[in-house]
Structures are given as structure tokens and as C-alpha cells.
Amino acid sequence: MQRFVALFESLDRTTKTNAKLEALVAYFRAAEPADAAWAVYFLTGQRLKRLVGTRELREWTAEFSGLPPWLVEDSYEHVGDLAETMALLAPEPGPATDTFALPRLHELVEAKIRPLSGMQDDARKASVFEQWRQLPVTARFLYNKMITGALRVGVSKRLVTRALAQLAGVDPGLTAHRLMGDWQPTPESYRSLLLAEGEGGHDHATPYPFFLASPLEDPPETLGPASQWRAEWKWDGIRAQLIRRSGETILWSRGEERLDGRFPEIEHAAAGLPDGTVIDGEIMAWRGQTPLPFSLLQTRIGRKKPGAKTLENAPAVLIAFDLLEVEGRDLRPRPLRERLELLLDVVEAAGPEVRTSEAVAFDDWNALPELRASSRARGVEGLMLKHVDSSYQVGRRRGDWWKWKVRPYTFDGVLLYAQPGHGRRSGLFTDYTFAVHAGDELVPVAKAYSGLKQAEIDELDRWIRNHTRERFGPVRSVEPMHVFELAFEGIARSKRHKSGIALRFPRIHRWRRDLAVDDADRLADLERLIGD
Amino acid sequence: MNPPNLLLPDAGGLYCPAGDFWIDPLKPVDRAITTHAHADHARSGSGDYHTATDNLPVLATRIGEAAPHHGHDWGRPFDLGDVRVTLFPAGHIFGSSWVRIESDHGTWGVSGDFKRAPDPTCAAFRPAPVDVWLTECTFGLPVYRWPSPAQVVDEILDWWRECRAAGRPAVLFCYALGKAQRLLAELSRHADETVWLHGAMRPLVDAYREAGVEMLPTRLVSEAPKGVKFAGELVLAPPSAAGSTWMRRFPGHSAGFVSGWMRIRGNRRRRGYDRGFVMSDHADWPALLETVSDMGARRVITIHGNGEALAGYLRDQAMAAESWNLRASLGGS
Ligand SMILES: [Zn+2]
Numbered sequence A: 001m002q003r004f005v006a007l008f009e010s011l012d013r014t015t016k017t018n019a020k021l022e023a024l025v026a027y028f029r030a031a032e033p034a035d036a037a038w039a040v041y042f043l044t045g046q047r048l049k050r051l052v053g054t055r056e057l058r059e060w061t062a063e064f065s066g067l068p069p070w071l072v073e074d075s076y077e078h079v080g081d082l083a084e085t086m087a088l089l090a091p092e093p094g095p096a097t098d099t100f101a102l103p104r105l106h107e108l109v110e111a112k113i114r115p116l117s118g119m120q121d122d123a124r125k126a127s128v129f130e131q132w133r134q135l136p137v138t139a140r141f142l143y144n145k146m147i148t149g150a151l152r153v154g155v156s157k158r159l160v161t162r163a164l165a166q167l168a169g170v171d172p173g174l175t176a177h178r179l180m181g182d183w184q185p186t187p188e189s190y191r192s193l194l195l196a197e198g199e200g201g202h203d204h205a206t207p208y209p210f211f212l213a214s215p216l217e218d219p220p221e222t223l224g225p226a227s228q229w230r231a232e233w234k235w236d237g238i239r240a241q242l243i244r245r246s247g248e249t250i251l252w253s254r255g256e257e258r259l260d261g262r263f264p265e266i267e268h269a270a271a272g273l274p275d276g277t278v279i280d281g282e283i284m285a286w287r288g289q290t291p292l293p294f295s296l297l298q299t300r301i302g303r304k305k306p307g308a309k310t311l312e313n314a315p316a317v318l319i320a321f322d323l324l325e326v327e328g329r330d331l332r333p334r335p336l337r338e339r340l341e342l343l344l345d346v347v348e349a350a351g352p353e354v355r356t357s358e359a360v361a362f363d364d365w366n367a368l369p370e371l372r373a374s375s376r377a378r379g380v381e382g383l384m385l386k387h388v389d390s391s392y393q394v395g396r397r398r399g400d401w402w403k404w405k406v407r408p409y410t411f412d413g414v415l416l417y418a419q420p421g422h423g424r425r426s427g428l429f430t431d432y433t434f435a436v437h438a439g440d441e442l443v444p445v446a447k448a449y450s451g452l453k454q455a456e457i458d459e460l461d462r463w464i465r466n467h468t469r470e471r472f473g474p475v476r477s478v479e480p481m482h483v484f485e486l487a488f489e490g491i492a493r494s495k496r497h498k499s500g501i502a503l504r505f506p507r508i509h510r511w512r513r514d515l516a517v518d519d520a521d522r523l524a525d526l527e528r529l530i531g532d
Numbered sequence B: 001m002n003p004p005n006l007l008l009p010d011a012g013g014l015y016c017p018a019g020d021f022w023i024d025p026l027k028p029v030d031r032a033i034t035t036h037a038h039a040d041h042a043r044s045g046s047g048d049y050h051t052a053t054d055n056l057p058v059l060a061t062r063i064g065e066a067a068p069h070h071g072h073d074w075g076r077p078f079d080l081g082d083v084r085v086t087l088f089p090a091g092h093i094f095g096s097s098w099v100r101i102e103s104d105h106g107t108w109g110v111s112g113d114f115k116r117a118p119d120p121t122c123a124a125f126r127p128a129p130v131d132v133w134l135t136e137c138t139f140g141l142p143v144y145r146w147p148s149p150a151q152v153v154d155e156i157l158d159w160w161r162e163c164r165a166a167g168r169p170a171v172l173f174c175y176a177l178g179k180a181q182r183l184l185a186e187l188s189r190h191a192d193e194t195v196w197l198h199g200a201m202r203p204l205v206d207a208y209r210e211a212g213v214e215m216l217p218t219r220l221v222s223e224a225p226k227g228v229k230f231a232g233e234l235v236l237a238p239p240s241a242a243g244s245t246w247m248r249r250f251p252g253h254s255a256g257f258v259s260g261w262m263r264i265r266g267n268r269r270r271r272g273y274d275r276g277f278v279m280s281d282h283a284d285w286p287a288l289l290e291t292v293s294d295m296g297a298r299r300v301i302t303i304h305g306n307g308e309a310l311a312g313y314l315r316d317q318a319m320a321a322e323s324w325n326l327r328a329s330l331g332g333s
């Protein structure tokens, strides 16, 4: 793991995207596939499950370093990161176990870390102590992060994708596709990441990268002739991809989480679809002809195996709005109108819980503002505008797909800082700061402290205490992991904020557990709303 | 029962009633013993200064020579009032001392600042037995352990080489007194290039050079011809210059910071330096403990920095230990 340690150090040292990209490319070029596979795994934000709890880590640190527990606590208070505190408290190994003796990254993970999960407490401790005795300080820090399931390296999945695409000499969209879904850190899957275009296939469960609409800030007539555009309601549910291949149904969220088992009625309805079908759509709570509020759908998200009562209270459907694959053929390069025609045919074979929705008819652009204004009454978020000839692209690309939401504006932000609230909420972490992506950084754009339910506040409070990265007085920075949808009333430029923008009345709309950090919005998305 | 205290916190430093002098006072007093020339130990305005002979030129550069300065050789006792004072090298910066005070009520030692790691610019810390040891505690937590200076010098050289290969200026921030000269001396063992200096570094580098400390040749940035971009050159600057308009002279530079605080990742990241190099002129945790034992003290008092942890740790080891806050004495008197 010597190379991985060096990579971590160079990524940690710079805030410049190009320097990070260079370091990543150099690493992937030199690393053995078995190690590089794990590097991809960690760098793209996947994590092992927590194998050692924070209390254990504290106790073991005291025992290992021979320091009294209170001094370990004082040190932690000072450093602000438990994994780092431990790494700093243990003496450096002697020259006999210099960096030359460092284990390979894949050996460490596969032979030393993963087996911890099946071990008795004493054996786990002995195994961890053995690593602590051997690993020098940075390697020990990374090891501690891995066993506590908290290793994050400060690069975005997009940047890792770019580095791998550069090395493979393929379009980043293809690399993004290869990385989708349940990517396994094996040398084989790493090698297939680097194949040339046209080589290699995908696992049958691999989803396509989602194509995301950009917020429309100019009036729609600037898009050109209305006849070239299709309007759809923007549904307020969970964006999902339904895969029917090899006689199996797989449901993916936009955050690349498998939703299998959570929506049995949709899976059941999809069983009629022919093999080699992939549908893009929105999971909605739905009764008869009417969409139900998102809060009802929320009762379904956390349930791995919903009971009869839950199914009855919040029945779900998939609104299919695009077809990405038919008869095993990748349709994404085909124009939207062609994909939609095929979609209508394909969906015939499914049960009623997989359904299409009609386009919103409009003759000219003048008809649209009134339709958009009716969104709230219809239980939708606004309108989608899609060019009828648009291909299905990768990620957020401006030009062919737009979302035209009703006010209030909303965006998806990443929880970055938290501090205790006042009065009734004092003692709980209830004041949050949210950030969006800017280049390769997360830049804070909004503070908000209302909008969550008490149970969510409690859950988040516990999570924050266990995942604090640094402390600045009462403020804690946390690992960027949770995404929230925030609503706000207005936006203006601001010199006082690092982000360069100020939002009016930001508040939390909801916790987007279905989104990963990479899915959060970009600063540029917000900047474009200025002057809207 | 303990005999009465030979020293008390006063005027931001320590007052010795039996000898009627202050050690490292921050406010003007009649008679000061000055351990070394850092601003948190040496202030102008006092009547009389006693310090190590080696420290005289450095101290003069920092506080001027308005009042009489008395130089004392290390290890040679002198009497002040009813006590006998001896200065010993502290290994902190050039001319730095710790102070031993012998009296009828026992022997006390005051550390000023000190370190135990090798430093080519100053005499090594010399331990001597005391009953009570007043120790600085700038890095008084066990997370502070220094890598060997040789290793850190290698890291700095590698970084400088990388900068040179990339055609970027290498701007190294460090304290102007002590650290800058230590770096120039360490680097002179591996390189012979001229290093560029921020103006604030000049008088102190000159003072070291005149005292015979061997260092890399230096030039002032202000003396460089117009249009020079310092590509691949090493520039030393005090931390206060970071983020100032002066930095515009070094387009595309990489910024490093040499300090014990760089041991903590959060400090490195928050301060926004590209590189942090862990080298300190203070004792790390193991050196603080080692020194307590080397001095053979029965009682330890921590001064300077947050000393509660070290005092608590020593009490856990059944030693008499407490923490004194010298700064607090500024408010009262
Ligand atoms: Zn000092």
C-alpha cells in the first residue's frame, strides 16, 4: 500500500483539480490491478462496513499506547479525528518495518481487514494491534479509517472516472457506466475498467449512468421552436432505473443503491417485461389516478421488506419516462422520440404498477407558464423540457434536458458542518451547513435548522457525533455523506460568502437518502439562477 | 511539606523575591533574566538584562541596547540577591538558556523554551539536577512526537527538487528567529544554492552568520532584478507574509510551512499550505518526559502552553506536578 499512501498524501496536499487528476492517473498507471481495484473502491466513495466501533478504538488506543484514557480523550479533543489521534499516539515502528515491509493494499484489505468481521473480540483486537505495530503513521491512519468504515480521500467519483477514462483512452461516459452499480473491487473488474471502447461487457445488474436535467433559468422560448420540445411533469418521487435481464428484476436508485425488495409491487409488475429491458423512471406513491405526497413514499424507502399495511397505505408505481435498452440493445444514442415509441410497446407487457405518463400538451411556449403554475395543485414539482431528438447522455449535461421547477427553488446540498441548537434544541446538533460541488471542492452555501422531523434530528445527531472530522469551537465538520434537499426563496451574488452567492430563507425540504454526495448540485447550477 | 516557592508568576514571567529579579517578564521590570530572544520571552523596557553571552548579539537585534546587557557564560554561576544563578544551554535557538537558581530553599530550574533534538545552530540542552523543574509545554500532548530532523530535511529537499523540476518557486514559511537559520544550516549540508529571504529575516540571519553559524548563502527578495519569477528557487518568509501582496512576486509557487503544528492534519489543511513539514524548536512529548527524568526533579510545574495534560500525566505517575498560567499574572499586577 506504499503507492496508495503516497497517492493519499498527494491528494491531501493539494486543492487543485489538475494536480489531483495527475496524481490519480500516475497512481493507476503504476499500481497492480489487485491494489488499484481497492483504490477505485475507496476513491469512488464506497466503504467497508464499520468493523471497529469508536468506543473500542478509544479503549484499544489507550491500551496500545499505554496512556490513561483521559489523556487519549484530551488528545482526541485536540486533534478532532479519532483515527488520526490513534495514528499519532502510537510510536512509529522501528526501521526494521520500514515502508518496504508495507503490505499490498489488497492483502491488507482482504487478508487483514475483512476477516475482522467474523472474529471474536480478543482476536479482533490482536489483529488490529498487529497492524498498529507494523504500519507507519500515514498507513496506520488509513488503516484506522478503513476499519471504522470512514475512509474518504477528498476526490469526487467524477474525477476518478476522468482519470480512469484518460488512462483507458475512452469517453468518461463509458467509464462512468463501467463503474455503475455494485462495482466489485477485483483485479478483473479493474482491468475491464481500462479496456478500449467496444471491448468487454457489463454484469447483467449494471445500470446505465443517469442523464440529469439542468435547471432552466431563461424563458423557455429561448430554446427555439416549441415543436422540437416535449414537456413532461416533473414528478416528486425517487428517480430509479428498472433493469430486466436474465429473468431477473433489479431496481437502482440514482444514488446507485439497489432497491430490490423494497417495492415488490413494481418488481412484480416488471416480471412481464422481456429480457434485455432497461427503463428510466420515477417511483411514486400513487393511488388510482392521483400521485400521493412524497412523505408517504418516504415511509417506503427505509423498509427492506414492507408489510401488507405499509403496501396498502403507500402503494407505489414506476412512472416510466425513458427506455435505455430493448432486446439487450443500448438505445441511448437513439433520439428521444424513437425511444419513447418503443417504450410504449415495451410497457404493454408489464403490470399496471409500471406505467407511462402522457406528455404535457402545449402548442406554443406561451401556454407553458400557466401549466407550470398548476404544478402544485397537481402534486408535481414543475415541468421537464426534453428535446425530441435528444440522446440519453451521461450525468448533468446542459442543452437537451431542462427542469423548470415552480418556486420555491430547491437544490440538493451536502451536510458539511453542524453545531448545537439553542433553547429547546440545545444539546442536539440541529444547526446545519450545507455545501454544493465547486470544481473538486464542496463549498458551503446555506445554513438551515428547520424542516426535519424529530426522529430524523435524533438520528442525525447521533450520526454527527460518530462522524465528526474536525472541531472548531462548537462547530463540527462531518464526513460529506448525507444529501438534503433544501428550499429557498431567492438568490443573489455576495462577496461576503466564499461561494460568492447568498440564498434567502434556506430551509430543509427533506433528507435525500436516495442520493449520494456526487449527486448533489453544483455551484454553477445555483449561480445560473441569479437574476431569474 | 514543600518549602516556600522560590518563584511566583508575575509580570507575565516569573519573579524571584529572594534574588529580586524576573525571568522572561513581558512587562518592564528592574532586573530581567532573559532565556532567549523570542518575543514571548524578551521585551524591551526593563532596567537591566542578564542573559547568556551567546545571546547578546541576537537579543540586541530584537530589543536594542538601551539598557545594560550582562552576558554570562554557560555553567558559570553568578549571584543575584540571596540566590546563585547559573545559565545552561537549552538547545532551543542560538544563545538560548535555561536558568538554574540555587537557594537555601532548594534548587529550581526554569526552562524558557527548549528541545532535545539535534540542531546545528545551537549548543545542545545540558541537563543539571534540580529540585523543582519549571518546564515549557508548548506541545504538551502525546500526539506530538517529532520525526528525526534528518528525515524532515530530506522531505524539504525533495519538495524543493520537485518545485525546481516544475519550474515553480518554493516558498517556505518559518519563524524568522531560530527556525529560518536552522533550516539554512541544515540545508547547507546538502546544497549550495543561494536562498532568497523576506526582509524580516535579514537582521537575524546576519546575526547568526556573524556568530559563526554556517548557513547557505542568502539574498534579499527585494534585491532581485525586476521581472525575476523565482522559478525553482527557495524563498524563506515569515508566516505573516502568507496571503500578503508580497506573495505576488512568486507566480505559481508552492507553499510549505515548517512547524511542530504541522503534525496535525487539520492544521495543515486549515492553513492552506501545500506542504507541512514537522520540525520544531520545542520539546515533543517524549522529550518533555525524558527531561523531567533527566533533571531528577521532585516537583514539576508546567509553564507556557497548555500544561494541564502533562501535569495530570505526571500526577498519575505519583509525581508532584502542577500547571501555572504566567499570562494570567499580566492582568493582576
Ligand atoms: Zn522560544
Ligand SMILES: [Zn+2]
Pocket: B038, B040, B041, B112, B113, B304
Ligand atoms: Zn516561548
